[in-house]
């Protein structure tokens with residue numbers, strides 16, 4: 467899961483640290499034989515073995531976009547994203563034997579070929595960061611599962627902390643996912659929503675990396691999880707202009723261009739953006755590209771919200787109401803109406819709607 471990735475590795479040898487490998491300690495143990503299952507009573511998915519890929523979560527029936535498929539309590543919480551082994555060990559002390567067994571039944575990215583990784587760290591990387599990189603590297607190339615190998619493969623952001631979730635952590639990756647995960651601080655639960663209409667039998671997927679990045683950068687981020695992605699955005703025929711992979715690559719490139727172009731004028735400087743020629747068209751194109759990519763996530767909700775606010779500044783009430791309604795819908799469908807700042811989205815819609823009514827009277 468996308469959390470606590472390594473910093474750049476270069477220059478200073480990692481080999482010396484092998485004598486103090488955390489995997490020589492009691493934190494290392496065989497992978498549990500526990501057969502993973504979906505939560506008791508969950509009507510949406512089941513877990514099945516996938517040849518050469520471990521396990522996956524598969525839809526038991528057609529699932530509509532916006533459906534909350536899962537809520538999940540954290541199994542092991544580390545209160546800092548730049549975790550060390552000692553932090554995971556401290557958290558693991560609180561687990562019961564059954565919970566520890568469950569923890570060690572999750573997937574692990576250990577056993578990787580060390581020659582596929584840089585063997586040196588830049589000399590400027592020191593202290594805690596150097597220790598963190600060494601520990602994660604050793605967990606990755608160790609022949610056995612460890613607290614660290616499980617944590618770095620499965621941890622998800624949880625506010626300012628990182629946590630492993632017993633069920634959400636089992637959902638596999640796609641760069642073109644059909645599900646979205648979010649930590650809901652009000653519920654103190656990880657929530658998983660469908661961001662596409664998912665047909666019965668399809669695998670549920672998240673993106674573990676920034677899905678807007680291009681393929682080689684995504685592949686580097688995913689290397690930390692010990693696999694190469696074979697989703698339709700990665701494994702399709704990128705040379706065929708008609709293929710999804712080719713069109714997706716072009717869309718992601720353009721998304722990055724537009725993100726760079728609009729970033730400084732979003733947020734606090736949106737008023738300036740509203741007066742900048744071309745800004746609205748750039749946001750509209752950005753929204754269109756995210757929709758074509760199937761990225762009905764909070765990224766799309768935020769673009770619609772900014773478009774609504776720009777329309778409000780320009781007293782364009784009709785488009786303002788439409789964009790605000792889209793922002794509320796996407797926000798609700800990817801995170802839920804009980805997500806922490808959902809009210810802010812509804813407030814914007816209500817305000818612009820009332821202004822549109824006043825303008826017509």
Ligand SMILES: [Zn+2]
Pocket residue numbers: 640641642695696697698699700701
């Ligand atoms: Zn992929």
